[in-house]
Every structure is written in C-alpha cells, then in structure tokens.
Amino acid sequence: MSKLSSGEIEKLKNSLKEKGYKLTPQRRAIVDMIIRNEGKHLTTEEIYDLVKKDCPEIGLATVYRTVQLLEDIGVICKLDLDDGCSRYEIVHExxxxxxxxxxxxxxxxxxxxxxxxxxxxxxxxxxNYNFKILNHSLKFYGICSECLKKSKKV
Ligand SMILES: [Zn+2]
Ligand SMILES: [Zn+2]
Ligand SMILES: [Zn+2]
Structure with missing residues (x-):
C-alpha cells in the first residue's frame, strides 16, 4: 500500500552503514528484495527464496541474521498475523x-x-483511562471482497 518515497528508500539503504554495519553485497540484495516486495509481509524463508534467485550462493543463516539485524536497527518490524510465521515489513518513518x-x-x-x-x-x-497510547497492533478477520464475490456466484 503506502509506497515508499525515493528518500525513504535511500534512507533504508543507508541505515546499515549509518549504524556502523557494512553493506555487503548480500545484505544489499536482502534490503533490495525487502524494498521491492514492500507491503507483502514476507517471512524470512520467503525473503530467502527471492534473494536466492539473484544471489544463488546466499545461505538461509545469512538471511536470518540480516533480517534480525534490520529488525534490531528498526528498519523493519516483525508481524504476527496468526499464521504461525514471523512476517516482516518496513517501518515507515x-x-x-x-x-x-x-x-x-x-x-x-x-x-x-x-x-x-x-x-x-x-x-x-x-x-477515559488516562492512558497514553504509544502504539497498537490490530488485526481484523473476515472475508475479502474477491472471496465475497466468488461466494455469491456459487
Ligand atoms: Zn502491513
Ligand atoms: Zn494510532
Ligand atoms: Zn479472500
């Protein structure tokens, strides 16, 4: 959905270097893949499968470590959508x-x-509760418009 601005993409790419981490070709490939699949809520394994196409020599452990690193520096955040997977998405500034x-x-x-x-x-x-809200995580479960359409046709 909310498309990344070119400024945001630049910032994302520079964030590792800014925090003192080397932007190795493999890390760059992973960051690029996450940016290209923005809004898809990929799992680490899905990121690995995508990056492997460009970087066949990359290992799953490298992808895990890099994803963890990107989460630690606040570039991406983990998402639990109750499907048993840890999914990630870019944190929009x-x-x-x-x-x-x-x-x-x-x-x-x-x-x-x-x-x-x-x-x-x-x-x-x-x-009402004198409670300062800092953030929230909200999931709605239901049936999407396409599935609704399909169920009406039957
Ligand atoms: Zn999202
Ligand atoms: Zn809010
Ligand atoms: Zn659906």
Missing amino acids: KEIHHHHHLICTKCSKIIEVPDHLLEDLESQIEK
Whole structure:
C-alpha cells in the first residue's frame, strides 16, 4: 500500500552503514528484495527464496541474521498475523503508529489499513483511562471482497 518515497528508500539503504554495519553485497540484495516486495509481509524463508534467485550462493543463516539485524536497527518490524510465521515489513518513518491488517480467512490475503481511522477511539481511550497510547497492533478477520464475490456466484 503506502509506497515508499525515493528518500525513504535511500534512507533504508543507508541505515546499515549509518549504524556502523557494512553493506555487503548480500545484505544489499536482502534490503533490495525487502524494498521491492514492500507491503507483502514476507517471512524470512520467503525473503530467502527471492534473494536466492539473484544471489544463488546466499545461505538461509545469512538471511536470518540480516533480517534480525534490520529488525534490531528498526528498519523493519516483525508481524504476527496468526499464521504461525514471523512476517516482516518496513517501518515507515511517517507512520507514528502501526497500520492495521485485514486478514481474509478464506484466501489469507492481507489488506493494509492506514492508522488515522482509529484517532477518535484513541482519544477516547486516552481520556477515559488516562492512558497514553504509544502504539497498537490490530488485526481484523473476515472475508475479502474477491472471496465475497466468488461466494455469491456459487
Ligand atoms: Zn494510532
Ligand atoms: Zn479472500
Ligand atoms: Zn502491513
């Protein structure tokens, strides 16, 4: 969904160097693949399968370590969408709070929903509970429009 600006892509690519890590060709390939598949919520294994096409010599352990490193420096974050996998997505700098995910229980499609829909609810919670909200992780389960269409045809 929210496409990365070229400035954001540059920042992502430089983030390893900025934090004092070498941008090796393998790390670069992994970062490129994550950027190219933005919004797809890939698992480490899926990233590995994609990167392997360009870098056949890369090992799964390298991908694991690099993904962990990118998470540690705050470039990507882990996502648990209740499918038994750890998925990752890019942290958007403009996004103060995390966006939400709609999960289709029929086809497992994941649809992203921007955060601002929640603002009224958040301000009510902050007021009623005197609770400062820092972030949230919200998943909605249901049936996507395509699956709804298919089920109507039958
Ligand atoms: Zn929010
Ligand atoms: Zn669906
Ligand atoms: Zn997402």
